[in-house]
Every structure is written in C-alpha cells, then in structure tokens.
Amino acid sequence: MTLLVPWYAVKREMISRTLWNIEGKMQTSAEALRRELATIRTGHATPALIDHIKVDYAGVPTPLNQIAGISAPEARLIVIQPWDRGSIKSIEKAILKSDLALNPASNGSVIRLNIPPLTEERRQELTRVVRKKVEERRIVIRSLRREVVDDLKRLEKNKDISQDEHKRALDQLQKLTDSFIANAEQIGRDKEAELMEV
Incomplete structure (x- = not known):
C-alpha cells in the first residue's frame, strides 16, 4: 500500500526546506565574520x-x-x-x-x-576595518535573502504555493534576515569594544 502525502504538506516541506537552507547559509556567514574579526589584532594576545x-x-x-x-x-x-x-x-x-x-x-x-598596545590612530583604523567587514556580511545576508525571495516568487507564479503561503514565507524570511543582520552588528560592536579597551 502506498501512502499519499497531501499536497499542502509537500508545499510546507518545500518552504521549510528553503528557509532551513538559507538559515544554514546565513549562520555560515556569521561564523565567517567571527573568524575574520578574530584575525584583527587587538591589544590582547590570542x-x-x-x-x-x-x-x-x-x-x-x-x-x-x-x-x-x-x-x-x-x-x-x-x-x-x-x-x-x-x-x-x-x-x-x-x-x-x-x-x-x-x-x-x-x-x-x-x-x-x-603584543604591543595599540595606538589610538591604529584603533580607529581597525574600527573602520571591522565596520567594513560587518557591512560586507550584511550585503551577503541580504543577497541570500534576495535569492530566496526570487525562488518564492517563482513558486507562487508557478502556482506551487498560494499567495498566503508566499506572504508567510516572506515574513519568516524577513525575521531570519533581521536576526542574522542584528547578530553580525553585535559581533562587530563586540570587536569594536575589544579594540577600544586600553
């Protein structure tokens, strides 16, 4: 006997898988930012x-x-x-x-x-580098979001998902995006605070 899966379950699975994949990519991006910022010299040995x-x-x-x-x-x-x-x-x-x-x-x-202490000028320079790297990660996260938005539009256009499902998925995607951008900004603020410690 073959089990038939209801069409709405397939749609939900499709959307869930898409959001799960993008969350993994955004998490990888946040971890990459953490690794990049760890290589920036502060006044402390690590x-x-x-x-x-x-x-x-x-x-x-x-x-x-x-x-x-x-x-x-x-x-x-x-x-x-x-x-x-x-x-x-x-x-x-x-x-x-x-x-x-x-x-x-x-x-x-x-x-x-x-590890010599950092000069004030060098601290300011490194703070600018940190901000630039955080902005690069924001761009990566937003481009990942854009890819999923395009995929969801295609699914809605092909009638694979309804307009309501599309809207719910976009809302979930926006929450994910906001969360990971806030995470990247917090990582950057933490590194800036570390740089400014004397």
Whole structure:
C-alpha cells in the first residue's frame, strides 16, 4: 500500500526546506565574520590572531596552527612551539610578512611574540576595518535573502504555493534576515569594544 502525502504538506516541506537552507547559509556567514574579526589584532594576545598565517613548510603553504602549538600564557604574549624546529625560520618569516606588525623573538625552540598596545590612530583604523567587514556580511545576508525571495516568487507564479503561503514565507524570511543582520552588528560592536579597551 502506498501512502499519499497531501499536497499542502509537500508545499510546507518545500518552504521549510528553503528557509532551513538559507538559515544554514546565513549562520555560515556569521561564523565567517567571527573568524575574520578574530584575525584583527587587538591589544590582547590570542592564538586566533596568528593561527591562520600561512607558513612555507616543505614548499607547501600551511596554516601555522597545523605545524606548531600556539598559546597565550600572558595578556600580551603569544608563544609558538613548532613541532619541527627546522620550521622556525619559515614561521618567523611568515609572521614578519603578515600585516600584524609583530616581531618574533626565537630562542631556537620557541618563538615569542610580544603584543604591543595599540595606538589610538591604529584603533580607529581597525574600527573602520571591522565596520567594513560587518557591512560586507550584511550585503551577503541580504543577497541570500534576495535569492530566496526570487525562488518564492517563482513558486507562487508557478502556482506551487498560494499567495498566503508566499506572504508567510516572506515574513519568516524577513525575521531570519533581521536576526542574522542584528547578530553580525553585535559581533562587530563586540570587536569594536575589544579594540577600544586600553
């Protein structure tokens, strides 16, 4: 015996799946913003500040966190312990090439990075960078919303969903969009506050 699924259940499933997919994409976008902002230097030491730096290891660009242990034992100190001591020079070179303005100090087995306090001018500059990255994420979220709006219009035009279902889905989509934009703005405000701490 075959079970028949009512047509309205199929429509609801179609809309739910669409909204679920877009929520996942918006969540990914928020997580990407968090990762991007973690790489912006504040006056505090954190392993996330440098773990993304690519090091030329055996001729292959490799993230620093894959070839060394990274820790922040003090508020203004990062310690890097390479698993292969032969990679120390490559790590130092990669840190110097990064835009973090940090000077590595090595004793042959461990690299230390002292994190100097930020100047007021640098804080303002980094705040502008944070705001720009948040705005880029807002644009990404809105473009994701636009894609779903177009899909929903197509479904309504093809009579796959009713006008009421279309309106309900748009309302849910707008709530999702507003929520993720507010989340991105909060992430940005938190980073700005962190930058302004002296």
